[in-house]
Amino acid sequence: MNSFKCITQLADFLQQEFPQASFPENWTISAEKCPPNMDGDLTVNCFRFAKILRSSPDKIADKVLEFFNQNSDVDKAEKIKAFVNISLSPSAIYRDSVADIDSLLQSSQLEDAGKKRVLIEYSAPNTNKPQHLGHVRNNTLGMSLASLLSRVGHDVIQINLVNDRGIHICKSMLAYERFGEGITPELSGIKGDHLVGDFYVKYNSALKQQLDDLRSAKPELAEENDEKLFLETEIGQATQKMLQDWENGDEKVIALWKEMNSWVFAGFDQTYKRMGIKFDHTYLESETYLLGKDIVAEGLARGVFTKRPDGAVTIDLGKMGEKVVLRSDGTSVYITQDIGTTLKKYSDYKPEEQIWVVGDEQILHFKMLFEIMKKLGYPWANDLHHLAYGMVNLPSGKMKSREGTVVDADELFDEMVNLSEEACRERYGDSVSAEEIANRAETIGMGALKFMLLKFNPKTTMMFDPQASVKFEGDTGPYVQYACARINSIERKAVEKGLKFDAGTINWKLLDNNEEKTLAITAFFYPKVLQDAAEKMDCSALVDYLLELAKAFNRFYRECPVLAAENEDLAGARMALCHAVRNILTDGLNTLTIEVPEAM
C-alpha cells in the first residue's frame, strides 16, 4: 500500500533505535490524519507503540520527535503528550499522494497472497411477490460488497438463489387459478412480479376471510393461531394439495407454476437491471431443494448425525442445542437444503470463501449451518461468512406486507428518479435534451438511494424516512456526484480556454493553502479506506470517506480558484489536484456501484 516516505523512514529508524523491541513481521506504521483542531497534517500516536517497542510512550515520542526534526520532508514537528504531530512540506505531501494518481489508485490492490476467490450470495427473493425496500437494501449491500471485494483484487462470483417453490408460491398460484380470469402481464400492462404479487395479496385476504368464518363457526377454535388453523380451511387444504401435486409433477400445476414464475423473473430482471446487478449464476431452489439429503444420509452413516427413535435425523450442536436435519417423515428442512447448496456452490466454483448476505434474524441458522459443515469435515468450512444486516423500518414502524406498509422497490426507484429529474429540469430547463436529463436523473436518483442505504453500517437496524431520504443535500450521493460534476465542468472550461496541465511538470510546491494540502492528504488515505472496508466487509466506511473527500474538495473550490488562478503554473497544479480528486471520487462511487453524471 502507499505510504508517506517519512513515515516509512520512521519505521526503519525505530527498528534501529529499539533493538530490544519485538516487531511483528512486516511491521509498518500507519500515520493518522491530524485532528482538525490540531496544528499539523499527520499525527503519530506513540501510545500504540509502547508494547511493541517495550518502552514508555513518552520516551518513544521523544525519539519520534527527534527523527522528524531532522527529516527533510517535515517542516514542523510537535510533541503533545505521546502524540507527535507533523506538518509536511508541500512537495512531500503531493509527491506521496496525488502526484501519481494512477499508482495511488492501483495501490489499493492487495498483495497476491491476500487475494481470494470469493463467492457471494445475495438477493434470494421469493417468486410470489415483487421486491421491496428490504430487498433493495440486501441487493445494494450484496452488489456493493461484491464490487468492493473485487476492487481490492479478489476474484468475486455473484450468486442469486431464488426461492421459486413451496407453499407460499402455491398461494399466489391458487389465487390466480381462482380469480385470475386468464390475465397476463401483457394483457394487464402490469409488471409480472407485481401481477403475481397482487394475487398473493388476494390469496391472503381470501384466507383471512375463511379463517374468520371458521372462528365464528367454531368458537372453540377462536384462540388458535392462523398457522394451526390453516389446514382447517378449504383454501388451506387446496393449497396443500397444490403443493403435493407440484411435488408429484402434475402437468397442469407445473405449467401454471412455470408460466407465473416466468412473469416474475421478467419483472425481477427489470429491477436488477435498473440497479445494475448482474449475477454470475442464479440457482433455483426448485432445482436444489433436495440436494442436502444424500449428504445427510452419508453423514448419518459416518456418525456425524444420529437417528432418533421417532425417525428424525439430528445433530448435537452443543450450546446451540439439537438440530433436526431430516424430519421423521424423511423430508428436508431449511438447513438441509442449505447444506446441499453450500456444497453445490463449493463444487461448482471452488471458492476460498463464501459469503451470504442475509438478514440478521437468521444469525443462529447460519451459525448452525457453519458448525454442521465443520462437523461434516469440509476443510473450507472455516471460511463461510454470514453478512447479517438489520431490518429497514419506517417512521410508522416495521414494514409489513400484510398491512400494506411495504415500500415497493420499483415505485421507490421511480420516486427517487422523478425527484432528481425535477431538480435537473429546474437547473437546465430546455438547454439540455430530454434524453440527457432523463439519463442524469436516473444516475442521480438511483445513486442517492444506494448511497443512503450504504451509509448505514450493515448490521444496524435502519430507519428509512421517505421525506428525508429523497433529499439530495447534505451527506448524500448527489453531494459526492456534484463535486465530480464541478470538476468535470472546470475541465471542460479549461479546454475552452486552452489551459492544459502536463502531469510531468506540475509545480506542486505552489499548492500551499490549507485547503489544498488537506485535500491531498485526505486523498492519500483512499487505498487504506478501500482495504479496511473490504477487510471489514462494510461499505459504510467508504461512504463516509467519500463524503469527507467531497467536503474537502468543496472547501478547496470555494477558496482556491482554478481557472482564474494568479498564473498558469498555479492553475495547472490545481487542475492536476482536481483531476486526481475526481478520479478518486469516481472510483469510489463506482466501487459502490454508483455512477457519476457528466454534469448536474
Next chain:
RNA sequence: GCCCCGGUAGCUCAGAGGAUAGAGCACUUGACUUCUAAUCAAGCUGUCACAGGUUCGAAUCCUGUCCGGGGUACCA
C-alpha cells in the same frame, strides 16, 4: 427463561482503548455581476441508558441493572 444485537445532540446516524466525542438533518445568520448555491461560512445542540470495575487513559474492555429489537420450529 436462555442466546444475540443495540441504547451517543431535538431527529437520523458515525466513532469500538487515545487528544477538547463528530457529521447530516432541523433551527438562526451570512455568501450567487465569481470555475455550477444539489455549494460554502458562522452559530446553537451532549448525564455517550444507569451503577460498579480494569487502565497512565474508557462512549469504546469486564460485571451487574434498566429499556428496545431479534432469535430460541420436524417454518423459510
